Amino acid sequence: MFTAYVIITVTTILANAGIAIADFLQAEFVVANSTEVGLPQNWLPRLAALKAAGAAGLLLGLTSLTVIGVAAAVGLVIFFIGAVAAHVRARVYHNIVFPGGYLALATASLVLAAAR
Template sequence: MELYMFIAYAVVGGLLALALTASTAFSLQRNEQIVASMRKVQVPDSWLPRLATLKAAGAIGLTAGLWIAPLGVAAAAGVTLYFIGAVISHLRVKDYELAPAAVLTVLAAAALALRILA
């Protein structure tokens, strides 16, 4: 059973790490869609590099979590909290286009549960 949980974590965590890596790159490149979305939820432009760093750390932690379980748990917990914050930010400004943040929250929570169980 643990092997199946580990394989599931590897798949979910890997996909989440890829999404975080892409989001990091787009944030650092100041992609128009990312910048517009951040402005919509009233995130200052000066926060983009910091938020990109958090996403990069999450991606690295999820990947390293394949070998170091506590690091995977910590990374998945951090990413889950990050995206809960993103959902709250959207709701705070009454922006209901929050599907990407909500989906990533669910994926991060799944990665957390799977890593704990593996």
């Protein structure tokens, strides 16, 4: 179980760190997606900071700071529920798999961290 926790959590960290960087850099696909779901571009740095904080918290959770990891996973789950909801609200379904995938990773990290 610990191996699964580490693998899933490291994958979640890398995924969130990667998309946070894309958000900070306002990559073309990020801007296009945010525009499509009706998200103001000036929100991107704040949302990137939340994703980066979640990744950092999960990384701390891999150490002896388990409670930080659980809190970070909870935050990411809530964040990506909001992202999926934004896609549904805007009726943008063609790429809902991306926030759904991040939500699945965050949820798996939360379940495995809580079971630790």
